[in-house]
Amino acid sequence: MGYRKVAIVGAGITKFVRRAQETAKELAWQATKMALDSCELTLDDVDCVTLGTAPDAFDGVHMKGEYLADGAGAFRKPYMRHYVGGGTGIFSPIHGWFHVASGMADICLVVTEEKMSSCYPHPQGAFITIFDHTTEQPLKPTLIWIFALEMNRYMSTYGISKRDIALVSVKNKKNALDHPSAQLGGEITVDDVLNSEVLAWPVNRLDVSPASDGAAAIVLASERVARRLTDKPVWIDGVGFSLDTAYWATRDLCYPTYVENAARMAYDMAGITEPHKEIHVAEPYDPFDYKELHHMEGLMLCPKGEAARMTADGVTQRDGNLPTCPSGGALGVGNPIAATGLMKIIEIFLQLRGDAGKRQVPGKPRCGLAQAWGDLMQVGTVVVMRI
Amino acid sequence: MKLEDYELGGTPLRSSDIKKGNVLTTSWEPNLAYAWDDGVAIGRYLAELKNGRIIGRTCYKCNRIMIPPRMFCELCFRPSDEWVYCKDTGIVNTFSICHINWDASRRGPNEPPLIPAVIEIDGASKGMGILHMLSEVDPDDIKVGLKVKAVWKNPGERTGSITDILYFKPLRAPTKRAKATKKRAKATRKRK
Amino acid sequence: MAITEKITNTMKPTFWEGHIPVNYVYTYGHAGEKFFRAIKDKGTFLATYCSACDISYVPPKIYCDRCFTKLDRYIDVGTRGFIETFTVSFMNMDGSRKERPRILAMIRIVGTDGGLIHYIEGIGPDEIALGMPVQAVFKPKGKRTGAIDDIIGFGPVTRGRK
Ligand SMILES: [Zn+2]
Numbered sequence: 001m002g003y004r005k006v007a008i009v010g011a012g013i014t015k016f017v018r019r020a021q022e023t024a025k026e027l028a029w030q031a032t033k034m035a036l037d038s039c040e041l042t043l044d045d046v047d048c049v050t051l052g053t054a055p056d057a058f059d060g061v062h063m064k065g066e067y068l069a070d071g072a073g074a075f076r077k078p079y080m081r082h083y084v085g086g087g088t089g090i091f092s093p094i095h096g097w098f099h100v101a102s103g104m105a106d107i108c109l110v111v112t113e114e115k116m117s118s119c120y121p122h123p124q125g126a127f128i129t130i131f132d133h134t135t136e137q138p139l140k141p142t143l144i145w146i147f148a149l150e151m152n153r154y155m156s157t158y159g160i161s162k163r164d165i166a167l168v169s170v171k172n173k174k175n176a177l178d179h180p181s182a183q184l185g186g187e188i189t190v191d192d193v194l195n196s197e198v199l200a201w202p203v204n205r206l207d208v209s210p211a212s213d214g215a216a217a218i219v220l221a222s223e224r225v226a227r228r229l230t231d232k233p234v235w236i237d238g239v240g241f242s243l244d245t246a247y248w249a250t251r252d253l254c255y256p257t258y259v260e261n262a263a264r265m266a267y268d269m270a271g272i273t274e275p276h277k278e279i280h281v282a283e284p285y286d287p288f289d290y291k292e293l294h295h296m297e298g299l300m301l302c303p304k305g306e307a308a309r310m311t312a313d314g315v316t317q318r319d320g321n322l323p324t325c326p327s328g329g330a331l332g333v334g335n336p337i338a339a340t341g342l343m344k345i346i347e348i349f350l351q352l353r354g355d356a357g358k359r360q361v362p363g364k365p366r367c368g369l370a371q372a373w374g375d376l377m378q379v380g381t382v383v384v385m386r387i
Numbered sequence: 388m389k390l391e392d393y394e395l396g397g398t399p400l401r402s403s404d405i406k407k408g409n410v411l412t413t414s415w416e417p418n419l420a421y422a423w424d425d426g427v428a429i430g431r432y433l434a435e436l437k438n439g440r441i442i443g444r445t446c447y448k449c450n451r452i453m454i455p456p457r458m459f460c461e462l463c464f465r466p467s468d469e470w471v472y473c474k475d476t477g478i479v480n481t482f483s484i485c486h487i488n489w490d491a492s493r494r495g496p497n498e499p500p501l502i503p504a505v506i507e508i509d510g511a512s513k514g515m516g517i518l519h520m521l522s523e524v525d526p527d528d529i530k531v532g533l534k535v536k537a538v539w540k541n542p543g544e545r546t547g548s549i550t551d552i553l554y555f556k557p558l559r560a561p562t563k564r565a566k567a568t569k570k571r572a573k574a575t576r577k578r579k
Numbered sequence: 580m581a582i583t584e585k586i587t588n589t590m591k592p593t594f595w596e597g598h599i600p601v602n603y604v605y606t607y608g609h610a611g612e613k614f615f616r617a618i619k620d621k622g623t624f625l626a627t628y629c630s631a632c633d634i635s636y637v638p639p640k641i642y643c644d645r646c647f648t649k650l651d652r653y654i655d656v657g658t659r660g661f662i663e664t665f666t667v668s669f670m671n672m673d674g675s676r677k678e679r680p681r682i683l684a685m686i687r688i689v690g691t692d693g694g695l696i697h698y699i700e701g702i703g704p705d706e707i708a709l710g711m712p713v714q715a716v717f718k719p720k721g722k723r724t725g726a727i728d729d730i731i732g733f734g735p736v737t738r739g740r741k
């Protein structure tokens with residue numbers, strides 16, 4: 001097809017913290033400046049900027065795209081903001097990819113930021129508004145309900161236990177100990193997860209990623225420019241995104257069809273026919289521990305209902321056959337919504353370059369994948385990358 | 388590049404830093420209220436709830452009965468066809484036992500947990516569910532597939548709202564045998 | 580949908596009312612912290628300056644938005660400015676009439692490229708003009724909290740400290 005090849009050539013990230021002193025703009029600048037410095041570019045080299053950030057209601061800043069523009073390096077440049085809830089961070093590089101693949105730009109900055117700590121009494125108060133205002137909000141829902149309902153449906157359908165699922169949290173929080181941005185890295189056990197406070201059964205406190213402040217940024221370049229900038233460009237070989245119905249209670253919650261659709265789109269573009277063999281390292285979205293399993297199945301990295309067994313067998317550990325969330329994921333590194341997805345992209349970028357330090361998975365991976373999920377649990381976004 | 392070679396931004400604060408004024412802050416309480424138009428489909432849905440009935444909408448082309456009702460079918464993208472009453476019974480598709488309130492505050496020791504559920508409404512197409520609450524049931528008795536029935540507010544108290552249904556409760560009380568089995572199971576769990 | 584089911588009686592449609600139950604606490608960030616501490620403690624304004632772009636920022640920023648250089652030197656730029664533009668407001672937020680009109684202006688701080696939006700005090704709508712020099716009027720030190728309303732407004736320039 002008529003796209004140009006697009007590479008990631010630089011990356012930047014802040015620490016993920018529960019409450020940052022920096023303003024949203026300052027966080028965005030810290031990550032963006034680091035991304036430019038990492039590939040020795042200046043703002044003058046940048047043709048256009050895209051920005052991913054979740055609802056204005058988190059930061060309490062309307063027109064958040066415009067508010068963040070100077071920190072994202074966007075003044076006096078073509079600039080676009082995009083937003084698909086939790087799926088935003090993986091949609092961001094896709095959005096940037098369009099700019100470069102189309103030939104419109106040679107260098108595109110992709111910036112993501114979230115500052116959830118501004119929101120009181122709790123960011124959950126903003127989440128409530130994603131439920132239908134007339135038929136659902138009067139029941140006073142919390143976002144955790146839909147996760148709990150989905151997790152129960154998933155467990156009931158495939159006969160999976162909480163113990164099986166808790167292994168994901170244990171793995172990701174441990175992996176996060178090696179990530180310099182991590183908010184919640186730690187050595188915990190399955191029993192710690194099971195004995196942590198029950199929020200909304202089957203969801204316990206340690207099944208859940210935290211609310212976070214943070215920012216992440218990458219630099220995308222066309223093939224000609226990328227080869228000049230670095231001898232280790234990481235190519236975006238496939239992108240996919242798909243949305244399911246907002247009548248979320250009317251579809252089967254045990255399987256994320258929208259993730260499968262997004263994955264098929266990305267795999268087709270990347271020429272991948274056997275994802276479980278061809279993908280060497282993956283960063284599925286893990287805002288809750290069962291979501292990593294759910295998404296591995298949607299990504300067709302394993303048969304339906306099998307992700308828990310794969311996890312128990314150690315296949316998804318860093319030294320396993322198919323490492324998942326070697327970064328530590330949203331559960332361990334933290335979950336500043338839009339920035340989380342881009343953190344995952346950055347992890348695959350570093351893993352494929354062999355630059356992941358203590359987090360490096362063995363065996364020189366050559367093909368990786370990052371995925372996110374969001375909106376009212378119905379959007380899937382997928383990026384396949386190769387070195 | 389390695390992340391480890393950079394000094395990363397992001398300065399962590401404690402909530403006490405804000406309470407004690409160690410850092411300066413400003414605050415804002417948005418003064419926003421909304422009136423969301425019900426439209427045709429949800430307007431009728433709410434009006435029928437006031438009458439103590441649950442109404443759906445058919446799509447002849449897709450051969451399905453949709454709930455909540457909608458005036459167009461999002462699958463075949465044509466106007467939906469006909470109003471149809473559903474029953475006020477259904478089966479539990481999935482459920483949760485929730486110990487927190489909407490703002491993440493914890494429910495008090497004397498407040499029973501909330502039990503939100505997706506309930507597939509009888510008379511609508513298979514899998515067509517709505518979000519609602521369960522009550523008058525021991526959480527241990529709830530299973531995916533449990534048959535439930537709506538408990539309505541008194542006619543005079545209904546306002547045309549989804550909360551005109553107070554909650555759903557099991558269609559049948561648990562049998563004596565089921566009760567005995569549960570008691571045994573509980574006792575065994577305690578010993579462990 | 581049959582035509583009979585379209586809304587034709589505009590008195591009949593119903594609606595559902597609600598609000599979004601949130602409030603916000605914003606930190607000022609690194610530059611904002613310094614800026615508002617200087618207002619609170621010293622009654623003066625701070626700027627940052629990018630020598631590469633020859634541009635100064637009031638309120639200060641920790642980066643230059645043109646060249647992205649880190650800015651960490653804070654300069655006291657005093658409290659005087661010029662009226663860059665202004666508007667005379669006759670309405671309250673709820674649309675009711677104000678008892679007396681209030682002037683809101685964009686004030687360019689002397690010697691900088693930055694400025695503040697604030698009220699004008701002690702100058703009437705008939706006297707005000709573009710380019711007019713003004714200076715900040717602060718609340719008494721003990722009443723200042725480190726917020727933009729520590730400044731009561733900008734008024735006529737008086738002699739003494741700049
Ligand atoms: Zn249809």
Ligand SMILES: [Zn+2]
Pocket residue numbers: 629630631632633643644645646647648
């Ligand atoms: Zn500059």
